Amino acid sequence: MKNKLFEKYFVFSPYFWLVLFFFIPLAIIFKISISVSEWGMPPYQDIFLFDNGFKINTTFENYVYIFSDYYYIGSFVNSLILALISTFFCLLIGFPLAFYIATSNIRLRNILLVLVIIPFWSSFLLRVYAWKIILQNNGILNVILLNLGITSEPLQLLYNQYAVIMGIVYTYLPLMILPLYGYLNKFDLNLIEASKDLGLNRIKTFFKVILPLSVPGIVAGSLLVFIPVVGEFIIPEMLGGSDRLYYGKILWEEFFVNRNWPGASALAFSGIIILVLPIVIFQILYSRWSQKNEI
Amino acid sequence: MKSSLIKSAVIFLGLFFLYFPILVLIFYSFNENKRVMVWKGFSLRWYNELFNNEQIIESFIISIKIAALSATFATILGVMIGYSLVRIRKIPFKSFYIFLSSTPLVLPELILGLSMLLFFISLNNVIGFPSSRGQLTIFISHVTFCIAFVAIIIQARLTDFNKNIEEAAMDLGYNYSRVLYKITLPIILPSIIAGWLLAFTISLDDLVVASFTTGPGANTLPIVVFSKVRLGLSPEVNALSAILMFALIIIGLFYFYFNKKFKH
Structure with missing residues (x-):
């Protein structure tokens, strides 16, 4: 039964690290991308407000902003063409x-x-x-x-x-x-x-x-x-x-030059959704499929 | 006859394309002239200047330190993932586990860097740590994205070798941990070394994630080099290139030696 403890240790040590240092950072990007931006440090408002009772303070403004401006969409299209x-x-x-x-x-x-x-x-x-x-x-x-x-x-x-x-x-x-x-x-x-x-x-x-x-x-x-x-x-x-x-350049500038953290986060999160998610889903399905076929 | 000629030509041109830029870089590192592109004569002047450039030497030491530490941590965690995915049946939320351990491979570095930076800032707001960014935050970020590379190598090696050997040892009375140390570990050891070397090189070479997570006193070598060549050319960087390319290619050869996957 000792091996059960061993296995737990093997599974959960990297699990813990990746949830803390990979998944939570991705969640934070999403959180900031739906925050209301403001002047100050940090340049966004909290998404939960407690001053006059509980209020959720979120917005899709940042996504509307980047998807309605040709500057951002054009850059993303440029990157897709370049990659192609x-x-x-x-x-x-x-x-x-x-x-x-x-x-x-x-x-x-x-x-x-x-x-x-x-x-x-x-x-x-x-x-x-x-x-x-x-x-x-x-x-x-x-x-x-x-x-x-x-x-x-x-x-x-x-x-x-x-x-x-x-x-x-x-x-x-x-x-x-x-x-x-x-x-x-x-x-x-x-x-x-x-x-x-x-x-x-x-x-x-x-x-x-x-x-x-x-x-x-x-x-x-x-x-x-x-x-x-x-x-x-x-x-x-x-x-x-x-x-x-x-895309890379405008994301960099949105964050470091314009100091628009919610905008940069919205750009990054859109990138994840459009680019990475389809591939990850494909990979998981593929690994399941190949496992099944082995058995 | 004709087809073998085409074959040789394709291979030759391909290798020429891959090595020509590296050779050009090494060639110009021996140029006496301060203006990189105008050839004045053979000299080791820039190598001399390089070794007297404190900024570059200091950043080099920082980079080596971060790379060695993060490669070690990433190897330990990566081996655990590789082992878990191949040998352990019950992993809670296995799809999520696979997602966590494979996404860093495909996620653009820029997004990873941004998420790490915003994470460290938020963490600081909540628990007051880390109060400033520096070598520690670069180290954590590098471990995070190197884990996946190690995990893949270990996973491939464990899938290759026969599980029966482990089971036979158990039947002969070895307990679980003894099998792990006496059978499994020696068999995957070359892959562990290969994984460490890969993680070390990736960390040493990373510019984007380090740029996001760096802070005072943590200018890594790529950050310093990038600041020197972003807008122009630098003869010192030429000399550095020649040395670094040589060193990294040696590490690469070791990697191939240890990674059994390439032996047919």
């Missing part, structure tokens, strides 16, 4: 790479996999910084373009949305490759041969055999890239210009 484009390019580069690594012989495969993921271990911030150096007006890319005679004067490559996409695709690529490789690795290469023997050409083999079998990997990799990119703050801040505002 970046995910697409990660897939475009990541898929062939993952496919060819998975079809290499075993020894080479492990070396290549480590080589692909190792850059992911080096500092995120510094990898973004590296692109700042490459894309400078007198940076290495402009020098190459000038010497090849493609342009006659240095191009402004930095501080625009294209630089942001470049930086994101570069830093998030390993997140796409890893799950893709995981699924492609399991898959029986003889299927490709079989499909060729049955008379399908390369293109048909790709669309009828390889692609359908790698759908779970594509979904997993795309989610791993898409969601964090929507909330990305550092890359647009380092490589982007003023041509486009993104």
Whole structure:
């Protein structure tokens, strides 16, 4: 019976930590997002008032405010588009790479996999910084373009949305490759041969055999890239210009510059609902489903 | 023949894309010139300046301290979650447990950082603690989002290995805790080390959450580096990059060595 105590300890220690330091903070974001804002410190009113009897003092004003202003919605849409484009390019580069690594012989495969993921271990911030150096007006890319005679004067490559996409695709690529490789690795290469023997050409083999079998990997990799990119703050801040505002930036400014805590909380909570909740529900359903199928 | 040529080309171009920026960064760290982009000659000047830069050295020590501590706590709690999810049948509100232990993986850092900061401020209003933010609050936040990464690694390892070994040991008269220490722990130990290394690196590298939860006397390395390169380039940061990339890549290699999942 001693083990029961042990199990309780194992389950409840992290349970306690995560409820206290993860769930309650999320609840506080929600609480502040429905509070009435005011000047002062903290810049919002309590949601329970006791001075003239008990009164609940909540409002949806903050949500109305951010959802009726194009500044906020536009930024969120910009972020979604950015995430969509970046995910697409990660897939475009990541898929062939993952496919060819998975079809290499075993020894080479492990070396290549480590080589692909190792850059992911080096500092995120510094990898973004590296692109700042490459894309400078007198940076290495402009020098190459000038010497090849493609342009006659240095191009402004930095501080625009294209630089942001470049930086994101570069830093998030390993997140796409890893799950893709995981699924492609399991898959029986003889299927490709079989499909060729049955008379399908390369293109048909790709669309009828390889692609359908790698759908779970594509979904997993795309989610791993898409969601964090929507909330990305550092890359647009380092490589982007003023041509486009993104969700991360306006959330940061709403909090630190405008000091509108309820507004920032409403933005953050909307982000959770729109972005994260569908995926979490999907995950829980999926894990239940796979457990059931095991038994 | 043609297809193997395409294959080599794709792999070569992919690796070139991944490593080119890192090589550029290392190359420019040896530039004598104060203006980063204009090559003047080979020199170790900026490495010298880096080691004499108190602000960077101090922040580096703070970062290492926070990363080591939060990785240790996150590993302990993450191992507990991984073990619970695979081996313990009765978890109250299991869906909620899964939600708590997996959401930090997908939640944008910015939202996590904001929620932690508002939590610490509210906590201070209610119980008067923490009176100011600093290394402690960064530590708590880092533990919170590193737990999930460790839990996944441990969960994968425990799912892989055969439960029969544990049951056999029990049949032979080992009690519960003895099985845990003599059988389960040695088998998952490499994954525990791998989890610790991953948590350590994530904490060391985090800028966004630390920016929200930082306070006086708690400027971590990424915060200092970001303030230096947000608007321009810095030759000292180039030198730092070269050293840090090298160190982190070594840690990464250790991670692969310990994480059995990558051995086929």
